[in-house]
Amino acid sequence: MxxxxxxxxxxxxxxxxxxxxxxxxxxxxxxxxxxxxxALMIAAIGLFMSVYADGIQVLQVGNWxxxxxxxxxxxxxxxxxxxxxxxxxxxxxxxxxxxxxxxxISFGYFPLFHVLLTGVCGAFLTGDLxxxxxxxxxxxxxxxxxxxLGGEPxxxxxxxxxVTLNLLSSVTFLIAVGILYAVAHTLNMADLSLKxxxxxxxxxxxxxxxxGFFIIGFGIKAGIFPLYFWLPTSxxxxxxxxxxxxxxxxxxxxxxxxxxxxxxxxxRMTYTYTLLLTLAGLTxxxxxxxxxxxxxIRRILSFHIISQIGxxxxxxxxxxxxxxxxxxxxxxxxxxxxSHHIIVKTNLFLISGxxxxxxxxxxxxxxxxxxxxxxxxxVLFLIPALSLAGLPxxxxxxxxxxxIKAGLQAEQYLVVAAALAASLLTLMSMIKIWxxxxxKPAPEGDSSEGSHSTRTLTPxxxxxxxxxxxxxxxxxxxIGLQPQLLFNLAERAAAQLLDSSGYIQAAxxxxxxxxxxxxxVQGVMP
Amino acid sequence: MFFLLSIVVGGLFAMGLYLMLRRSIVKxxxxxxxxxxxxxxxxxxxAGLVRARPPLIPKGELVPGTEFADPVPQALILTAIxxxxxxxxxxxxxxxxxxxxxxxxxxxxxxATDR
Numbered sequence: 219m220x221x222x223x224x225x226x227x228x229x230x231x232x233x234x235x236x237x238x239x240x241x242x243x244x245x246x247x248x249x250x251x252x253x254x255x256x257a258l259m260i261a262a263i264g265l266f267m268s269v270y271a272d273g274i275q276v277l278q279v280g281n282w283x284x285x286x287x288x289x290x291x292x293x294x295x296x297x298x299x300x301x302x303x304x305x306x307x308x309x310x311x312x313x314x315x316x317x318x319x320x321x322x323i324s325f326g327y328f329p330l331f332h333v334l335l336t337g338v339c340g341a342f343l344t345g346d347l348x349x350x351x352x353x354x355x356x357x358x359x360x361x362x363x364x365x366x367l368g369g370e371p372x373x374x375x376x377x378x379x380x381v382t383l384n385l386l387s388s389v390t391f392l393i394a395v396g397i398l399y400a401v402a403h404t405l406n407m408a409d410l411s412l413k414x415x416x417x418x419x420x421x422x423x424x425x426x427x428x429x430g431f432f433i434i435g436f437g438i439k440a441g442i443f444p445l446y447f448w449l450p451t452s453x454x455x456x457x458x459x460x461x462x463x464x465x466x467x468x469x470x471x472x473x474x475x476x477x478x479x480x481x482x483x484x485x486r487m488t489y490t491y492t493l494l495l496t497l498a499g500l501t502x503x504x505x506x507x508x509x510x511x512x513x514x515i516r517r518i519l520s521f522h523i524i525s526q527i528g529x530x531x532x533x534x535x536x537x538x539x540x541x542x543x544x545x546x547x548x549x550x551x552x553x554x555x556x557s558h559h560i561i562v563k564t565n566l567f568l569i570s571g572x573x574x575x576x577x578x579x580x581x582x583x584x585x586x587x588x589x590x591x592x593x594x595x596x597v598l599f600l601i602p603a604l605s606l607a608g609l610p611x612x613x614x615x616x617x618x619x620x621x622i623k624a625g626l627q628a629e630q631y632l633v634v635a636a637a638l639a640a641s642l643l644t645l646m647s648m649i650k651i652w653x654x655x656x657x658k659p660a661p662e663g664d665s666s667e668g669s670h671s672t673r674t675l676t677p678x679x680x681x682x683x684x685x686x687x688x689x690x691x692x693x694x695x696x697i698g699l700q701p702q703l704l705f706n707l708a709e710r711a712a713a714q715l716l717d718s719s720g721y722i723q724a725a726x727x728x729x730x731x732x733x734x735x736x737x738x739v740q741g742v743m744p
Numbered sequence: 745m746f747f748l749l750s751i752v753v754g755g756l757f758a759m760g761l762y763l764m765l766r767r768s769i770v771k772x773x774x775x776x777x778x779x780x781x782x783x784x785x786x787x788x789x790x791a792g793l794v795r796a797r798p799p800l801i802p803k804g805e806l807v808p809g810t811e812f813a814d815p816v817p818q819a820l821i822l823t824a825i826x827x828x829x830x831x832x833x834x835x836x837x838x839x840x841x842x843x844x845x846x847x848x849x850x851x852x853x854x855x856a857t858d859r
Contacts, residue, residue, distance in 0.1 A: 348820055355827045362834055371845040376857040378772075378842050381835050382764070385776050388831075389783045392824055396787030399817060451857045 222268055223277040223290045225261035226300050226339040230254060230307070234332035244323040248315055251328035255304070255311035258335065262297075262304035269297040270707075274714070274724040276345075284726040285409040289345035291725050294711035295553060299342040299474055302560045305693075306466040307335045309686035313568050314459045316682035317575065322457060325367050334360035334463065341471050345725050347395050347405045347483070350475065354391065354439070358384050361468060364460050365452060376452035383448035387438030394431035401428075408725035410483050411718055418485045429490050432479055440472030442531055443501040446524045450508065453523070454516035454580070458571020461516060465523055466564035470556055473530045477552065480534055481715040488538055495535025499633040502528030502640035509647045515570045515580045515655065518647060522606065523563060525640055529621055530555050532633055539628030547627060549712035551620035554705055558605070558613040558697060565602040565690035569595065572683050573655060576673055582651065587660035596656045598684070601691040603652065605698065607645035613697035613704075620705065749789040756782035769839050769849045776835060780828035784821045791817035 233254025240246035269275050269292050277290040318327050337357025344350050366377040399405055401424060402413040418425040438445040453461050480490065505525030512518045533552025537545050572595060574580055589596040605612035618641055625634035697704050714720060756778050763775030794813040801808050843849055
């Protein structure tokens with residue numbers, strides 16, 4: 219029992235509540251927003267230290283014994299994800315102080331921001347499948363409102379697409395949970411893992427179809443290949459800090475859920491892993507090709523999110539391999555990749571917001587000359603951009619290196635080729651932004667162009683905008699120079715994921731209450 | 745009963761998806777409503793139908809009798825109903841905003857953020 223586990227959920231929730239109370243005072247809301255994000259960071263690091271030192275931490279909520287109550291559980295993957303969530307929360311909260319205008323704050327930007335963090339942290343920490351659904355909904359509900367906050371025409375239009383497709387994914391997820399309960403009569407993920415091993419021998423096709431439901435449900439949320447259409451039509455519409463928050467966290471919750479389910483809950487099924495690996499390859503290539511057609515910075519970056527999701531799913535798909543070393547390396551690479559990606563992607567969206575603050579537009583056509591007028595921003599852009607493309611010595615290089623090495627060990631040469639091609643195309647796409655926005659001379663001529671000349675920002679505002687970007691860029695460089703530290707951590711996390719016995723023992727350790735045996739497939743047979 | 749409810753669930757899904765594929769933005773909302781109902785009913789049906797046997801523990805026993813209506817799926821459905829109620833209410837307001845800003849209820853005209 220460790221009460222620290224509830225803090226990453228409780229702190230943002232309380233912060234959101236306090237901010238709602240201080241509805242009329244935007245100054246108080248800013249203070250609460252910042253302090254809450256800072257407290258979340260401290261709690262997240264505390265939780266991580268405790269997991270790192272003492273192994274998996276469990277909290278049975280309300281002291282209900284294990285498979286009956288809701289279990290909160292943090293293994294290394296969960297705690298790393300919570301730390302990254304807190305990092306994104308803190309940096310975006312600081313950035314928001316300068317980038318979110320009075321109108322958005324008075325509509326409740328900060329409370330919603332923290333409700334979103336509550337949902338994300340809850341999803342990472344829960345050990346109960348239905349509870350995961352609830353946290354997903356908390357997160358989605360906050361993201362719906364944040365997305366359309368301000369009510370600009372593109373926002374509501376992107377919003378309707380986002381809401382529709384995400385509701386579809388929730389319904390799919392819910393049905394899958396229902397069927398899983400019907401066959402296994404439990405929702406605790408550790409307990410499900412034990413029961414499904416038996417059931418999959420007697421009813422393999424049933425388990426396979428439930429797995430299919432989960433792939434569709436989480437696939438929509440993660441944005442994998444045929445299901446990603448909501449993402450590029452909505453992520454570029456809200457203000458920059460909101461899209462940075464979404465880009466850093468939301469799709470990664472989907473990826474996390476897929477990793478959790480297909481390492482812990484479902485027994486090894488070659489078919490689903492092959493499917494995931496194929497989808498991963500297609501996601502990488504099609505996402506990056508989609509970016510080529512775009513001329514707006516945030517739309518380019520949105521398509522790159524999709525492409526990068528492909529790499530993370532590839533690590534999961536490599537479980538298809540018979541070589542245990544390749545399986546371990548694949549999952550470790552996926553964990554490394556997620557960590558690197560969250561930092562880099564949030565940063566790129568924050569930089570796009572700074573460009574907008576300086577020039578008043580996201581359109582590459584009307585941008586230019588930023589390298590001359592703001593050289594510091596140019597350097598800060600190059601670090602995450604080249605890291606995203608995978609150039610040494612930045613974090614992305616090591617993430618891709620590990621992933622491709624795992625792919626070669628697993629002898630999946632086709633997907634390795636796709637990964638290498640997608641990485642080259644990512645570089646081209648980043649060079650396109652660099653060329654158009656930073657390098658080429660600022661466009662001149664049209665009378666309307668006056669509005670796109672560089673604006674001077676007050677030093678305080680500039681500091682608030684560039685501080686978070688610098689911190690994130692510094693982390694990218696630090697991971698790039700010392701990849702071994704993060705990689706050792708990722709490898710330990712992967713070992714925990716692949717050998718789920720530790721997780722199961724920790725989750726169910728409260729002892730079983732004697733109960734009459736229930737016929738486990740009673741529900742599905744009429 | 746199991747057979748009948750299965751067909752009802754299938755029918756609700758078919759209708760919901762059909763409505764979502766229509767061009768009218770109002771039908772989209774109705775489609776979403778039907779889908780969430782279908783999901784709730786699917787959970788209810790899949791978890792097993794037990795008639796007139798509430799999960800009450802007789803005096804002096806530790807567990808209810810051999811066969812009883814499982815309360816967990818009903819709790820799940822209750823949660824899901826509340827959530828879908830909130831989400832549908834939000835979606836309805838959003839649809840109104842879309843209609844006001846775009847000036848049309850035709851989903852095919854909502855292409856401004858796709859290009």
